Amino acid sequence: MKHIFLCITGALSIILLTIIFSSCGSSNLLVEDTVLVNVQSYVRGLDGQAEKYFKAEKYREALELYKGLKSTKENLLYKGIAAYHVGEIDLSLRSLIDSYSNGNRDKRLYVYMADNYLTQGKYEQATSFYKNYLRFIDKDSPERNETIHKIKRCGFAKDYKYVDQRAFVENLGESVNTIYDELSALQSPGNPNKYYFSSNRNGSTGGLRSEDGTKDNIYGSYSSDMYAIETTGGNWNFVSSIDPVLNTPRHDIIQDFSRGGEILYYLKTNDFKEGSFLTDTFRIDRELVKFPRVMQCPIVGDLGDRDIRVFDDNTYLFSSIRKGGYGGYDLYFLTKEDGVWSDPINLGPEINSSFDEITPYLTSNGSKLYFSSNRINSMGGYDVYESDFGLETSKWSKPANLGLPINSSRDDIYFRLAADGLSGMMSSNRVESMGGHDLFMVYFKNQIQDQMNLIYTVPFLKVRESKLLEEVSKAEEIAIAKEDKKDSIGVIIESEEEVVVEAEEKKDYSGMKKREVVIASLLYGASENIINPQNLTQLNRVIETLKIFPEASVEITGHAVKEGLPEFDLYFSIKRAEKAADYLKQNGISSNRIFLRGVGTQYSIVSSSNVILSNKYNRRLELRIVAPSEVPLRVIYNNPSIPDQSKDKKAKKFTAFQSGLKYKISLIATKQMYKDPIIRIESDVMIDKEIGTENYQYTVGIFETYSHARSAKSRLTSTNQYNSISIETYIDGRIVDRNNISSLQSKYPDLINFINYEMSN
Known part of the structure; x- marks a missing residue:
């Protein structure tokens, strides 16, 4: 951002020169006109720069520029959208309301007003704006179905927010989290106070790069490296980058450890859609032959596989968008017998849906499954769900939403239990985050007993593959809700009053009755x-x-x-x-x-x-x-x-x-x-x-x-x-x-x- 502040300083200097020349009389009118033209050109330049940042999805940089630009209805709209993406919800709402008041009827205004209200947990207001947004969308557009899904999620969340809360959730704070993404936190197998995670923070290997991998210090983004943190006396120590051999200019996303902690599994990818899964012995005293190797099993990053959970050396779970699923990402497992891996097996319609199911975690006794999904009965985005495998029924129970405060109106992913079953870690871009996805600690009121018993035969593997594969459903058909054309944006938008902070000086109470x-x-x-x-x-x-x-x-x-x-x-x-x-x-x-x-x-x-x-x-x-x-x-x-x-x-x-x-x-x-x-x-x-x-x-x-x-x-x-x-x-x-x-x-x-x-x- 340094170049932005230099530009602003230059603009102030030009304006100052204009004032000085104006005071010198009419002989300097030509000079004054020239300086004013320079000011106008400079402002147009800032306008263009803000637009470039916006299109490159560099919303934080764009927002800083829009804050200083003229409040046209277009600039207010872009400022509101940028503010939403960096988590400044109040500023986003004010900017969008002002844009509407200035005559803007851009369809994006409606959907971002709705998204803001959803983030705040104001589900009725969000629903009204989503319905208004439907008026702008073609009936055959996929965006229409997604908007209807959002309306249904608001209906679910409005009632579900009152269920009993099972835990407290706490942001790990600025000593760990940044304005970038912190993802996929893993507890160290040998040290319960140590965690590993991935983050695309400032200083990551390779610097700022464009989508094609070339360096771009203006519009580029950081790739994710793997890092370690440790807590001492209740405080998180400084973040340290792990072995430089593992971190590269590509995204390096930590996946899991082997049960004994000897092997680290991680994904190397450019775009989170395709990539390679690698394994590493995670030792400092390396030999050349023990550098990271491509994982040898049927989980293939280039097929859309991701989110590996290593239950043991012979059983893996993962999510994938590969063909043959129920729609979107599904959860799969595979097993190894006599050194030979099975083909990936879909966990079936009891777990998977026509939406996305990602980031699975199986407890130590193999009977409780946690995962994230953006299905209809969520609080807004990806929520964390749990399902129990019944030994008597040989089926997974209907996935249950973990509710507030574990889940939020945004995306809650990569949930994993700690070894003691008393706490867990997850990533979330909820409004309480510092920017992007932050790491949050989850403290459960009651210990998760399924984490306390270590077994070596996973219960659901006793079910024959044919039973898991026999039910194949078509994509769920969602009836299009009728539009409530009576809903009006004017009903929802209200002027916001500033909070009055009371004076700190002492009052004179003489004569006042108690x-x-x-x-x-x-x-x-x-x-x-x-x-x-x-x-x-x-x-x-x-x-x-x-x-x-x-x-x-x-x-x-x-x-x-x-x-x-x-x-x-x-x-x-x-x-x-x-x-x-x-x-x-x-x-x-x-x-x-x-x-x-x-x-x-x-x-x-x-x-x-x-x-x-x-x-x-x-x-x-x-x-x-x-x-x-x-x-x-x-x-x-x-x-x-x-x-x-x-x-x-x-x-x-x-x-x-x-x-x-x-x-x-x-x-x-x-x-x-x-x-x-x-x-x-x-x-x-x-x-x-x-x-x-x-x-x-x-x-x-x-x-x-x-x-x-x-x-x-x-x-x-x-x-x-x-x-x-x-x-x-x-x-x-x-x-x-x-x-x-x-x-x-x-x-x-x-x-x-x-x-x-x-x-x-």
Whole structure:
């Protein structure tokens, strides 16, 4: 982008010269006219450059230019399309709406408005625009059928988004992901904290190249190389390129490891449609004869084969667009007996459809299959599905959509389970990505048991090939939906109001009557639906209060019921709190006024013996508004009424923690889940997070005096495992900045011990 900024600087210089010459009088009119012509020529040049970038699908570069160009209806349309492709959805919508307001009726406006609303999960609005778009498409056009499919997907997603959520999903962050694509992440067979993946990021081998493979530093794209990442203490370390012998100027897409990890399988391709599958022993001390070799089996890249899953040395799964399938990409398997590979066998109509099925993953017991598909019952694009093979029926179950948040309104692909069955990794270009496809970690509430048993005979292979091949269906016929000609673009487009950020200066409350606000906890249930109508009432009440009283802030504490391992329940509890915080931020509450905490299952208000009430009230987010004493505000917390015999006394300990001086031991600040055994051993484990920061602060213990905290710290450091831990002070449940502690010792005399021992250095 460097040349763009140089050009802009040049334009400003020309305009400045124009102003100077204009001030010199009429004698310089000829010079002024010449300079104005130069400015106009320059602007036309930028226009043309933006168009070239746009046509080359260099949308990020095109968008930067369109932002500075005159807002004609055409430029606004192109800016909106480019913004959509780089994930700037709000800018895309504004630009498309402005283009329409300026008289543009280009058909692309309708489809990109629809795509934007689909990305936001606004399925009714997306449907209306897709229907409008149908008016521009010939009845025999394949694009018409695809648009009808999108309408049907919106209908499915509108209802399916309310199903119970099975996991939490987290972007690996900027230390791993880029504005380019990160694909096909594989867990190292020998190190569960290490992953390998492919990415077409800046710096990849070969540099920028055109489609024919020649160097093109302006309109070219990077090819994918293979990289490695590793996590230490919950944080991802820097990304490193793997063996330079393997990475080439072509796309090198990692596929899988052999079961023992001795062999790496990868695809070398120019266009992702054709290519060669290679194997490598993945050793540093190479011999010439052990350089990558072409894989010797009936999986052939030039036939459209891709996405290999190596179950064991004798069983492979893959996807292919080869002839004889059910339409689009299908899933196949093949086996080797006595050193001879079978022909590829289609997994059949129970798994495959007239749409695309790609990126298969088979669990360690061979009974559960995950894959991605863009079939009708998806949330928008490619979704992740699962199917179980029944030993009694000898059939695969109907593929089930994994739902939100694993799936999104865009493409979710390359899902693979981790070895422990507790988490997985996938690639997604959802709106939360940094650009292109990002790597996302999936944390399951319940362990996937199918991953825990390793077998050597795949159950579905017991079914005879003839049974798998006997059912061959024709391509599915989709009835063309009737067009709703009454739908109008004017119904959907609305002017967007800017969020008003409240002033930070202190207000004068003299003469203001004390305001009473009643706040209740947010209950989310098994569906994980934080932003439901009942909770919106509470959140909007908090927003109104914080806007009236700028000095006030809000604490959101996530509680949970036992669903998995303690470290997972703890982590999920703060991730739910983040969802509520996102709603507050979207409605004008600044990040520095929101404090989050996750406490997992430790402070239940209902005993687990009462299952019904426990599931209802322990799945909650507690809201607490904090304000200086001079603020005329009284908050009344409307806590649920629990029968005495069902109350859990542990909740009182957390209430006490939120009053007066307490001490906690700070363990670690991490950007990811912390899985150390200490989470299960120590009591009062919490995660704190200030909105706007990346780190989750893990702490343990609640201590009334510094001496008790110091004893606990000595016990932990004596093991030589936790030498970096520290003691921190909390007042009324909030950590105190060490710079402010001295001013508080008169009110809290025990602080003098903390000052003498912890701050003396």
